[in-house]
Amino acid sequence: MSNPSHQAYLALGSNLGNKFEHLQEAVNIIFQEVGTIQKISSVYQSVAMGFEGDDFLNCVIAVNTSLSPGKLLSSLLSIEKRMGRERDPKQGVSSRPIDIDILFYGSLVKDSKDLVIPHPELHNRRFVLQPMAEINAHFEHPVFGKNMIRLLADTQDKSNLTKLSKWLRNPKSDYDLSRFNYIAIEGNIGAGKTSLATVLAADFNAKLILERFKDNPFLPKFYKDRSRYAFPLEMSFLADRYQQLLEDITQFDLFKDCVIADYDMYKSLIFAKITLGEEEYNLYKKLFNLMHKELPKPDIYVYLYQNTDRLLENIRNRGRSYEKDIEGAYLEKIQQGYFEFIKSQNDGTMRIIDISDKDFVTNRGDYLDILKEIVG
Numbered sequence: 001m002s003n004p005s006h007q008a009y010l011a012l013g014s015n016l017g018n019k020f021e022h023l024q025e026a027v028n029i030i031f032q033e034v035g036t037i038q039k040i041s042s043v044y045q046s047v048a049m050g051f052e053g054d055d056f057l058n059c060v061i062a063v064n065t066s067l068s069p070g071k072l073l074s075s076l077l078s079i080e081k082r083m084g085r086e087r088d089p090k091q092g093v094s095s096r097p098i099d100i101d102i103l104f105y106g107s108l109v110k111d112s113k114d115l116v117i118p119h120p121e122l123h124n125r126r127f128v129l130q131p132m133a134e135i136n137a138h139f140e141h142p143v144f145g146k147n148m149i150r151l152l153a154d155t156q157d158k159s160n161l162t163k164l165s166k167w168l169r170n171p172k173s174d175y176d177l178s179r180f181n182y183i184a185i186e187g188n189i190g191a192g193k194t195s196l197a198t199v200l201a202a203d204f205n206a207k208l209i210l211e212r213f214k215d216n217p218f219l220p221k222f223y224k225d226r227s228r229y230a231f232p233l234e235m236s237f238l239a240d241r242y243q244q245l246l247e248d249i250t251q252f253d254l255f256k257d258c259v260i261a262d263y264d265m266y267k268s269l270i271f272a273k274i275t276l277g278e279e280e281y282n283l284y285k286k287l288f289n290l291m292h293k294e295l296p297k298p299d300i301y302v303y304l305y306q307n308t309d310r311l312l313e314n315i316r317n318r319g320r321s322y323e324k325d326i327e328g329a330y331l332e333k334i335q336q337g338y339f340e341f342i343k344s345q346n347d348g349t350m351r352i353i354d355i356s357d358k359d360f361v362t363n364r365g366d367y368l369d370i371l372k373e374i375v376g
Contacts, residue, residue, distance in 0.1 A: 011128050036172055039135040040170055079098075085097060184263065269284075
């Protein structure tokens with residue numbers, strides 16, 4: 001459902017007007033329209049190369065983006081134009097308020113009329129190599145097979161750079177998820193919780209916990225014969241969710257800022273109440289309560305609401321054969337179960353977000369709107 005995210009490295013430069021402010025404006029727009037910025041290098045001052053003009057201010061940024069290389073280029077050219085950059089091939093290089101170049105797009109090697117990746121001149125430009133080495137010294141050039149430190153040492157460009165003491169601000173800091181230790185993304189079948197959890201984890205250096213529903217042998221059987229397979233299905237889900245959450249949440253990871261899961265343990269009780277008979281449910285609830293009290297509770301519980309028609313559309317689009325017979329009435333029962341649970345909570349951790357008219361996978365504005373609601 002989600003578009004894969006790629007890490008691109010972009011070089012930004014300006015030598016007209018308020019150069020530092022131009023760089024900051026470009027960073028802000030890239031965050032709004034292109035993707036989440038992971039790192040921003042120091043800003044370096046360098047002389048104009050290849051023409052007479054004022055000194056440049058330069059930096060390199062690392063950005064996670066779901067845009068293809070071609071769409072990324074189009075977006076960056078549009079940003080340049082809006083900021084006053086006029087490209088005229090007949091005039092050659094000249095002073096400009098902003099210049100944004102794609103240095104790398106993961107390990108992609110591309111050579112077309114409109115776009116060459118990696119940038120063909122980056123190994124000859126100290127003002128690119130030095131900030132690039134600063135944010136990822138060991139990144140290896142996919143063509144030359146050398147990391148940034150080696151390329152910087154080998155470059156023929158011996159020009160002097162001056163590092164500014166002033167830093168650019170990363171707009172990502174407005175959406176700080178690291179203040180939460182554990183975030184649960186919940187929702188009905190087909191709501192998009194896995195897609196959102198995956199993107200959030202990539203953007204905010206989180207440990208990602210995804211429900212292992214694909215490994216449950218009872219799930220396809222349940223959709224064919226619910227009365228027969230409901231109890232073994234719910235019991236197997238309960239055991240697996242308990243084990244996964246207990247192990248993954250309680251294991252501290254020094255290299256991650258928080259934990260994001262695409263489910264909360266309480267969903268077990270919500271589904272069991274719908275699928276099980278009274279006696280089975282009462283037994284199940286006793287087992288659930290024993291397990292549930294041992295697990296950490298989410299700092300933030302995000303419920304993604306989508307209307308039933310949209311859920312059915314999403315389920316059809318993802319094409320899982322065992323889900324093809326899911327009915328709207330079943331989804332509405334699940335939705336009601338979630339609502340009853342949410343109403344019983346009054347600790348301020350709940351975030352109910354209506355995404356029925358949003359497409360956070362392809363529309364970055366929608367994604368940022370959801371982020372705002374999560375951080376509160």
